[in-house]
Amino acid sequence: xxxxxxxxxxxxxxxxxxxxxxxxDTGLALQPGVVGRRIAFVDVLWDRTVATPGVDxxxxxxxxxxxxxxxxxxxxxxxxxxxxxxxxxxxxxxxxRVVEAGTPLLTHDRLRITFEDGAMLVFNDTRKFGRxxxxxxxxxxxxxxxxxPFAAELTPGAFYDALHKxxxxxxxxxxxxxxxxxxxxxxxxEALFRAKIHxxxxxxxxxxxxxxxxxxxxxxxxxxxxxxxxxxIDWVYRGGSFQNHFKVYQCTGEPCEICGTPIExxxxxxxxxxxxxxxxxxxxxx
DNA sequence: CACGAGACCTGTTCGC
DNA sequence: TGCGAACAGGTCTCGT
Numbered sequence: 001x002x003x004x005x006x007x008x009x010x011x012x013x014x015x016x017x018x019x020x021x022x023x024x025d026t027g028l029a030l031q032p033g034v035v036g037r038r039i040a041f042v043d044v045l046w047d048r049t050v051a052t053p054g055v056d057x058x059x060x061x062x063x064x065x066x067x068x069x070x071x072x073x074x075x076x077x078x079x080x081x082x083x084x085x086x087x088x089x090x091x092x093x094x095x096x097r098v099v100e101a102g103t104p105l106l107t108h109d110r111l112r113i114t115f116e117d118g119a120m121l122v123f124n125d126t127r128k129f130g131r132x133x134x135x136x137x138x139x140x141x142x143x144x145x146x147x148x149p150f151a152a153e154l155t156p157g158a159f160y161d162a163l164h165k166x167x168x169x170x171x172x173x174x175x176x177x178x179x180x181x182x183x184x185x186x187x188x189x190e191a192l193f194r195a196k197i198h199x200x201x202x203x204x205x206x207x208x209x210x211x212x213x214x215x216x217x218x219x220x221x222x223x224x225x226x227x228x229x230x231x232x233i234d235w236v237y238r239g240g241s242f243q244n245h246f247k248v249y250q251c252t253g254e255p256c257e258i259c260g261t262p263i264e265x266x267x268x269x270x271x272x273x274x275x276x277x278x279x280x281x282x283x284x285x286x
Numbered sequence: 287c288a289c290g291a292g293a294c295c296t297g298t299t300c301g302c
Numbered sequence: 303t304g305c306g307a308a309c310a311g312g313t314c315t316c317g318t
Contacts, residue, residue, distance in 0.1 A: 003311060091312045127295045129312065168288065184311055233311070234298075
């Protein structure tokens with residue numbers, strides 16, 4: 001489920017007061033958080049979930065550490081465990097939940113952290129793409145990430161300059177986490193639609209006004225999604241509702257909300273790409 | 287440097 | 303009904 005709004009929603013939930021009661025279901029919004037809890041032990045149910053260090057060292061190094069904070073960087077969840085940092089990437093199907101003592105494991109649980117008070121933080125990941133790192137310095141893992149879309153340094157001018165240093169089609173470029181950190185397939189398509197930019201447009205063909213519009217569209221769509229706890233699709237359900245506000249993503253064949261033209265789907269960089277062929281005209285290559 | 291293909295995984299949905 | 307193909311929120315690596 002994880003693009004920036006979904007990760008942000010999960011991180012916000014992990015920051016909840018730890019004395020909140022556990023809800024009857026596994027709903028995200030009402031679960032207690034983890035900040036302040038101390039780790040008793042860790043169960044690794046799928047070894048490859050642990051990216052670094054080795055499973056045994058991972059387990060021994062986190063034992064006894066207390067969580068002092070939780071944050072997001074791009075699509076990474078950062079768990080501050082002085083003197084270490086745990087990083088979690090949910091990839092395609094990862095999910096985190098906090099459960100009370102005695103709660104049984106679910107089918108696709110891959111890693112479980114049990115705290116001294118009995119509560120548990122569980123990483124569930126159907127497709128096994130998700131990874132967890134334990135490092136001294138988070139920059140070991142994050143050093144290649146681009147700016148966060150909300151970073152103050154990412155001014156319209158800076159965004160325009162970055163676009164013009166590249167000669168890439170804009171859609172795959174937005175998915176490149178080294179270029180900008182946090183966008184995925186949904187929000188790239190939705191932002192390009194809002195900015196009326198064709199996904200095949202070359203990045204260095206965008207004008208300053210188009211660049212500014214695109215940056216604003218990215219921020220707008222992310223803010224709106226975060227306000228709705230992100231998007232929930234198919235069997236990966238987190239209680240978000242932004243999927244009800246998609247304008248193009250998975251709307252192939254449906255009329256464009258602006259002009260009525262059927263939304264088209266193409267494959268770009270091996271990812272489904274959705275756009276309105278009338279609102280998002282492709283400029284002739286210069 | 288830019289891009290496409292293949293890997294890594296499991297599950298659901300679609301088409302015949 | 304059955305069965306294989308296509309597809310799914312991500313990212314890495316390799317070859318051209």
